[in-house]
Amino acid sequence: MRYKLEQPVHAGITTKKYQCTIEWRNGKFIADEPPSVGGEDSGPDPYTLLLSSLSSCKLITLRMYIDRKGWEIDQIAISSNLYHETKDGSLTTVIDCDILFLSPVSAEQKTKLLEIAKKCPISKIVQGEVKVRVFVFRDEETKTINYANEEITVVWKPELCQHSTRCWTQLPTVFKPSERKWIDPNGAPADRIKEQVHRCPSGALGFLYNGELNPGETGQAT
Numbered sequence: 001m002r003y004k005l006e007q008p009v010h011a012g013i014t015t016k017k018y019q020c021t022i023e024w025r026n027g028k029f030i031a032d033e034p035p036s037v038g039g040e041d042s043g044p045d046p047y048t049l050l051l052s053s054l055s056s057c058k059l060i061t062l063r064m065y066i067d068r069k070g071w072e073i074d075q076i077a078i079s080s081n082l083y084h085e086t087k088d089g090s091l092t093t094v095i096d097c098d099i100l101f102l103s104p105v106s107a108e109q110k111t112k113l114l115e116i117a118k119k120c121p122i123s124k125i126v127q128g129e130v131k132v133r134v135f136v137f138r139d140e141e142t143k144t145i146n147y148a149n150e151e152i153t154v155v156w157k158p159e160l161c162q163h164s165t166r167c168w169t170q171l172p173t174v175f176k177p178s179e180r181k182w183i184d185p186n187g188a189p190a191d192r193i194k195e196q197v198h199r200c201p202s203g204a205l206g207f208l209y210n211g212e213l214n215p216g217e218t219g220q221a222t
Contacts (some may be wrong), residue, residue: 001166001170007027007097009025009130011023011031017039018032019042020032020065031043031045031046032045048091050082054095054097054123054126055097055122057121058099058120059076061117061119062076062116062117063076065116073105073192074102074103075142078097078099078100079100080096080099081093081095082094082095095126097117098115099114099115102115134200135164136201137201137202137203138160139203142159143158144156144206145157151185151209152194152208153207154174154205155205155208157203160202160203162200162204164200164203166200167197168182168204171187171188171196174193175196175203193207194207
């Protein structure tokens with residue numbers, strides 16, 4: 001398993017309704033809700049962020065294609081919105097994206113660009129099979145199993161494991177779930193194992209250099 005982003009998107013909220021701070025690889029911005037639901041409209045709401053993602057992906061995909069073709073199309077815009085409808089007890093969300101060409105474009109070009117816009121990566125995601133997995137970090141005391149060599153010890157708390165699969169898909173030389181002794185601390189350099197342990201979102205994995213007084217550094221999603 002390899003994540004699309006080298007650094008995950010971090011989001012946090014305090015007691016201020018309902019302002020969220022979103023941190024991405026190059027900065028941060030605010031998300032909020034409109035006053036109609038108790039927010040202050042200090043940033044885009046989640047629906048707006050979803051539509052922004054879809055629209056910007058379509059525009060970027062179109063620009064890449066236009067530049068590759070060498071066409072002179074200077075300006076493109078997209079207006080997007082969504083609604084829900086229920087049929088036979090099943091809820092469906094419909095997203096409408098209206099493409100506006102603000103430069104001269106032939107009928108043939110429009111037909112091709114419409115086809116390209118429909119195939120942008122975010123469209124494929126929202127129209128494909130999507131699974132949203134949610135994990136919570138825990139640090140309570142529970143049963144531990146240690147896997148050690150002369151330099152390091154990897155600590156596993158099986159009762160806390162939420163099976164994110166990050167460990168064995170991202171560092172299979174160390175984490176081997178098909179084997180009885182499933183963690184091999186000799187399978188990679190210590191610093192690389194420590195890095196992977198810190199990616200555990202549940203707190204099930206911990207790490208320490210042998211001889212440390214600290215009982216272990218638990219994993220934390222990064």
